[in-house]
Amino acid sequence: MKKPSAPMKIxxxxxxxxxxxxxxxxFAQVQILSEHNYxxxxIGFIALAIGTTLKGI
Known part of the structure; x- marks a missing residue:
């Protein structure tokens, strides 16, 4: 198994x-954000997970 690496800054x-x-x-009632909060x-979790799993991303 590969060791996790730090994701690129972006x-x-x-x-x-x-x-x-x-x-x-x-937590706030912002229409578009409240509809798609999960x-x-x-998406944020997947981006961080891919960034630590794959080197150079």
């Missing part, structure tokens, strides 16, 4: 932005 930023938007959509969290 991958980390994208994952964090989607995750934060998902959290905001869960999808936004999922």
């Amino acid at each position: 991958t980390w930023i994208i994952g964090m932005i989607y995750g934060i938007l998902g959290i905001i959509g869960h 999808l936004l969290l999922l």
